[in-house]
Amino acid sequence: IDCHGNLSLQAAYRLIDSIREYQMLFIEEPTNADTPRPLVALRRAFPDQRIAAGERLMTRWGFREWLETGAVDVIQADISHCGGIGELLRIACGAETYNVQVAPHNPYGPVALAASAHACAAMPNFLILEYHPDDVAPRKDILKEPLMVKDGYIPVPNKPGLGIELNEEAFKHY
Numbered sequence: 451i452d453c454h455g456n457l458s459l460q461a462a463y464r465l466i467d468s469i470r471e472y473q474m475l476f477i478e479e480p481t482n483a484d485t486p487r488p489l490v491a492l493r494r495a496f497p498d499q500r501i502a503a504g505e506r507l508m509t510r511w512g513f514r515e516w517l518e519t520g521a522v523d524v525i526q527a528d529i530s531h532c533g534g535i536g537e538l539l540r541i542a543c544g545a546e547t548y549n550v551q552v553a554p555h556n557p558y559g560p561v562a563l564a565a566s567a568h569a570c571a572a573m574p575n576f577l578i579l580e581y582h583p584d585d586v587a588p589r590k591d592i593l594k595e596p597l598m599v600k601d602g603y604i605p606v607p608n609k610p611g612l613g614i615e616l617n618e619e620a621f622k623h624y
Contacts, residue, residue: 451465451469451474451476451477451478452478452479453465453477453478453479453480453481454478454479455479455480455481455482455483455503455506456482457480457481458481459481459488459491459492462477462480462481462488462492463492463495465477465480466480466492466495466496466499467496470496470498470499474499474500475500475577475578476499476500476501476502476523476524476553477492477499477500477501477502478502478503478526479502479503479505480492480501483503483504483505483506483507486503486515486516486519486521486522487519487521489501489503489516489521489522490519490520490521493520493521493522493523500523500524501521501522501523501524502522502523502524502525502526502553503516503521503522503524503525503526504516504522504525504526504527504555505526505527505528505531505555506531507525507527507531507532508531508532508533509532509533509537510532510537510540510541510544513525513527513541513544513545514544517544517545517547517548517550518548520548522550523550523551524550524551524552524553524577525541525542525545525550525551525552525553526552526553526554526555526580527541527542527552527554527555528554528555528556529554529556529562529565529566529569530558530562531555534565535565535568535569538554538566538569539569539572539573542569542573542575542576545575546573546574546575549575550575551575551576551577552570552573552575552576552577553576553577553578553579553580554566554569554570554579554580555580556579556580556581556582557580557582558582559584559589559592560584560589560592560593560596560597560614561592561593561612561614561616563579563581563584563597563604564597564607564612564613564614565612566579567579567597567604567606567607568606568612568613571606579604581599581604583599584596584597587624588620588623588624591617591620591623591624592616592617592620592621593614593615593616593617594614594615594616594617595614595615597614
């Protein structure tokens with residue numbers, strides 16, 4: 451459940467309490483992402499419910515306070531925001547130190563998906579990757595061979611680079 455950081459702390463308490471029985475994978479950004487303090491309070495009040503956040507944080511230093519205070523069970527670093535594959539892996543490594551899992555934020559397109567899939571394959575604390583199907587234009591036209599989800603998994607391409615080939619004709623069209 452993604453709350454987009456829109457709930458007050460009191461509303462987040464009520465929401466989490468009312469849905470605990472459904473055992474959601476995690477509650478995403480229940481409160482404003484400006485400070486980790488409300489999430490620390492929620493984790494203490496609901497130790498059986500995972501709290502996820504971090505799609506708005508930009509660097510490994512930005513994640514530091516969230517990890518050190520125990521604000522999250524899952525971080526959602528975004529490969530397009532944080533500085534690419536190397537920085538995403540550094541953030542994941544830091545999270546692993548605190549027994550925090552990683553569920554990368556990934557609402558963009560097929561190139562970000564390919565980069566994220568490669569990074570996730572190298573993370574021992576990887577949980578799940580956000581994915582938006584690339585079945586609408588222009589997303590569906592960007593790659594010559596789109597990445598396909600098969601049985602809930604994305605086979606990581608083993609061709610050079612990210613393992614994808616851009617369809618340059620599609621770029622001319624758009």
